[in-house]
Amino acid sequence: MDEAVFNLANTFAVIKPDQRVEPVAVSPSVYQQLDERFDGFRGHTLIAEYAFSSDWNSWERHPAGDETVVLLSGRAEMILRQHDGDESHTLDAAGDTVIIPAGCWHTAKVQEPTRMLFITPGAGTEHAPYPEQPS
Secondary structure, eight states, X not given: OOTTOOOTTTEEEEEOTTSOEEEEEOOTTHHHXXXXXXXXXXXXXXXXXXXXXXXXXXXXXXXXXXXXXXXXXXXXXXXXXXXXEEEEEEXXXXXXXXXXXXXXXXXXXXEEEEEEEEEEEOXXXXXXXXXXXXX
């Protein structure tokens, strides 16, 4: 097997501060491992693929930078919690992309099973069941 080839569905790619990339096998404790191995993920970016068959069960935000979300297949609505209310972006064609601003709470409503690519500055990522509107 070609060591340079891997599948993002089971091996994430970590972009280090020096722009070198390290593959990391996905496991139940992958996020804990990322924090431990990569200094709390400060200065690092994660490239990951996820499949969703239902709405996300929480909201998240990434204070270290903007997150890029690319729809690979399916259909989903990305909800961004803004100062003046929630903002919705429908991703319904492969390649549709949304940039989520740093620190913006967001979640997804899945209209049909999806595969999505995420490029995420992971340091300080937070999750919440239903965050308050920003002031």
